Amino acid sequence: MNAKRHVVIHPDLPSTAAAIAARLITAIIDAQAARGEASVVLTGGTLGIASLAQVAASPALSAVNWSRVNIYWGDERFVESGSADRNAVQAEVLLSVLDGHGLDRGRVHAMGSTDDFGTPEEAAVAYANVLADEASNEGTAGELPIFDVLMLGMGPDSHVASLFPDHAGAATTGAKVIGVHASPKPPPLRVSLSFEAINSARAVWLVVAGADKAPAAGVALGQTPVTRERVPASGVSGTTGTWWLLDAAAAALI
Numbered sequence: 001m002n003a004k005r006h007v008v009i010h011p012d013l014p015s016t017a018a019a020i021a022a023r024l025i026t027a028i029i030d031a032q033a034a035r036g037e038a039s040v041v042l043t044g045g046t047l048g049i050a051s052l053a054q055v056a057a058s059p060a061l062s063a064v065n066w067s068r069v070n071i072y073w074g075d076e077r078f079v080e081s082g083s084a085d086r087n088a089v090q091a092e093v094l095l096s097v098l099d100g101h102g103l104d105r106g107r108v109h110a111m112g113s114t115d116d117f118g119t120p121e122e123a124a125v126a127y128a129n130v131l132a133d134e135a136s137n138e139g140t141a142g143e144l145p146i147f148d149v150l151m152l153g154m155g156p157d158s159h160v161a162s163l164f165p166d167h168a169g170a171a172t173t174g175a176k177v178i179g180v181h182a183s184p185k186p187p188p189l190r191v192s193l194s195f196e197a198i199n200s201a202r203a204v205w206l207v208v209a210g211a212d213k214a215p216a217a218g219v220a221l222g223q224t225p226v227t228r229e230r231v232p233a234s235g236v237s238g239t240t241g242t243w244w245l246l247d248a249a250a251a252a253l254i
């Protein structure tokens with residue numbers, strides 16, 4: 001067992017979402033106390049979006065200085081900017097509420113859409129440039145800003161972000177952001193952080209709920225060695241720790 005890997009199991013999806021929301025607000029407050037701002041990487045997915053809704057409803061919302069929170073995404077569907085398929089559109093359940101709490105939309109960095117780019121690769125290069133600019137602005141060495149918390153959903157096939165098992169993106173090295181074609185899960189075109197970018201984060205949280213995720217969680221957390229190309233969820237980790245935040249159904253085979 002990786003000493004920095006933590007597994008936290010909650011009874012069901014609603015309680016897991018509420019716990020993740022409380023954890024996220026606390027992590028942002030702690031990061032702001034330490035360095036004046038906080039950066040979070042959001043995920044789409046059932047539990048990821050449910051957790052954002054819980055943040056929006058939290059009485060602790062006003063404890064955060066939302067004007068100094070930087071928001072990124074781990075992956076995005078390469079579709080029209082207003083499409084309900086987009087993780088950034090789904091995140092409006094929180095962002096629209098935060099507008100009333102001082103959120104600086106200049107710090108909200110959505111990945112590109114088909115409105116502005118011809119291919120996922122073009123959007124990926126543009127997002128890599130955004131990340132490099134933000135790293136430079138904050139004085140962080142390298143091409144990636146500090147990610148205090150990076151959230152990832154996980155698919156039943158063990159994909160995280162848009163890194164799918166035995167698919168080109170999961171085998172890519174040397175790029176921070178990649179274009180994805182022929183995604184096994186629709187829509188087929190996507191943009192995703194690479195393993196390299198994900199694993200630069202301080203804390204990586206895998207947020208996982210539902211019985212359909214139990215086999216993949218069992219394999220990713222199991223004793224049998226697996227590769228990240230075959231089981232992408234097994235290949236992510238934070239520099240300070242990796243937290244698996246699951247409901248009981250998803251944890252049934254751990």
Ligand SMILES: O=C1O[C@H](COP(=O)(O)O)[C@@H](O)[C@H](O)[C@H]1O
Nearest residue numbers: 043044045046047152153154155
């Ligand atoms: O396609 C995606 O799926 C995963 C997981 O979604 P879920 O609905 O099965 O929880 C999500 O984390 C990822 O961001 C998204 O693009």
